[in-house]
Amino acid sequence: MSVDSQQVSSLPMPPKQYISLFSDDSVRIGRAPPPPPPIQDTYSMFGVVFHVDDLIIRPLESQGIKRLYPQNPQNVDHKRELKKLNHSILVNFLDLLDILIKAPNTNKRKEKIDDINLLFIHMHHLINEFRPHQARETLRVMLEVQKRQRLETDERFQMHLDSVAEKLQSCLASLPDATDLDSKLHAKTEDMDVDGSMQFELEDKCDSLDKLMCDIVDVMH
Numbered sequence: 001m002s003v004d005s006q007q008v009s010s011l012p013m014p015p016k017q018y019i020s021l022f023s024d025d026s027v028r029i030g031r032a033p034p035p036p037p038p039i040q041d042t043y044s045m046f047g048v049v050f051h052v053d054d055l056i057i058r059p060l061e062s063q064g065i066k067r068l069y070p071q072n073p074q075n076v077d078h079k080r081e082l083k084k085l086n087h088s089i090l091v092n093f094l095d096l097l098d099i100l101i102k103a104p105n106t107n108k109r110k111e112k113i114d115d116i117n118l119l120f121i122h123m124h125h126l127i128n129e130f131r132p133h134q135a136r137e138t139l140r141v142m143l144e145v146q147k148r149q150r151l152e153t154d155e156r157f158q159m160h161l162d163s164v165a166e167k168l169q170s171c172l173a174s175l176p177d178a179t180d181l182d183s184k185l186h187a188k189t190e191d192m193d194v195d196g197s198m199q200f201e202l203e204d205k206c207d208s209l210d211k212l213m214c215d216i217v218d219v220m221h
Helices: 014-021 025-030 077-102 107-128 131-174 180-219
Strands: 041-044 049-052
Touching: 014 025, 077 107
Parallel strands: none
Antiparallel strands: 041 049
């Protein structure tokens, strides 16, 4: 093995490798690594170098692949082309089986395999051309879900707000009026005055009786 050769994993690092770097303690004391700077020119992913200005869906010609359908995407009926490719793959597969039965060691077997491989590449390319549309639709669905959740939250909040307002109104309605409260206080004050006068009269009456009893006792002695 060459010294310059480098083994590149086909999968990213396990999530645990990143979680340990962004723990609560690391974030609190400022030891968490900062976000990577924006990529300016090129970047490497799984050992393959990419340019930032590369198209998301690279044309078949840039990959050295012969195109089997019109190049202008506006003139391509994806559904029709996918059906044609699917039918061609089935036909070529049957031809490959016939070649394997009759002449398995001829060059026709490799040519037929290459033809099938080319058809699959075109089928995947047509499917990948729907990726931008899929991304837009996914974003649209996400926004609709968020909108619906916020409307439902707003509706529940409004229901609770109406319930609280109704309870406050019922509590205010059950409170007595100011005039009723003044009349009750006035009546209570009059009752207290009457009770006080009666108590004073009773005290006076008791004092006269005590004086009379004392006089009688003095006469007897």
